[in-house]
Amino acid sequence: MWVYAKTNILLNGRTTHLDPEEPTDLGDGEEFDPEEAKKAIEEADPFEKRLKSIAEDAQIKRTGSVKICPWNVRLMGDTTEYADEKVANQTVSNGVALVRSMIWPGAYSLYNRGRVIQIYLGNGHKNTQVKSMFPVNPPTVLDDPDEYDEGPEPTPLHAPPVVEEKKEEDKS
Numbered sequence: 001m002w003v004y005a006k007t008n009i010l011l012n013g014r015t016t017h018l019d020p021e022e023p024t025d026l027g028d029g030e031e032f033d034p035e036e037a038k039k040a041i042e043e044a045d046p047f048e049k050r051l052k053s054i055a056e057d058a059q060i061k062r063t064g065s066v067k068i069c070p071w072n073v074r075l076m077g078d079t080t081e082y083a084d085e086k087v088a089n090q091t092v093s094n095g096v097a098l099v100r101s102m103i104w105p106g107a108y109s110l111y112n113r114g115r116v117i118q119i120y121l122g123n124g125h126k127n128t129q130v131k132s133m134f135p136v137n138p139p140t141v142l143d144d145p146d147e148y149d150e151g152p153e154p155t156p157l158h159a160p161p162v163v164e165e166k167k168e169e170d171k172s
Contacts, residue, residue, distance in 0.1 A: 002073065002099055002109075008048045009126075017041050060102055060127065072100040103127050 007015040020037035059067040079095035092113065101107035106122020 002054045002071070003051055004054065004109075005051045007050070010047075011045045017045065054099070057103075068102060070101065070103050072102060074098045074100075 009015060010017065012018065017038065018041075020034055020041060022032045022034075054071045054073075057070040060070050061067050074097075075095050076098050077095045079093055081091040081093050084090040084092045095112070097111040099109040099111075103126060104120070104122060105125075105127055107120050108118070110117045110119070
């Protein structure tokens, strides 16, 4: 019975559709109707229902015939019920209900004692059916470059000594 009410991310990568722009190549007698253009955009990329159960989400295709549920629900921690010290004849549990998204790896919802906490610890990449979820290894780290020869400081702490040239005196 876990439901969510967040807006979904559309194919354009946003949560709302952009306003349609008037095309520049309209012929004679043709008029641009922004309402019709907006309806066409929304039909091509429709919104999902705002409040829906996680059971209504489509399964994720892993391989040719293997599909998995888009949500992983677990009960974690100490699920033993203890007597509540604050309220008589009532029990409490320290267990946490964890709901993890398989579509957006790193998205977690946690429930404990009437509080819901949502956290995202992912890299912003959606788990699509096309790509593999195995990330590519980063490039190898190269060694440090060889040290340069030492030269004079560009801004020394002390001014260099001033060398005065001897002036030739005229002997007359």
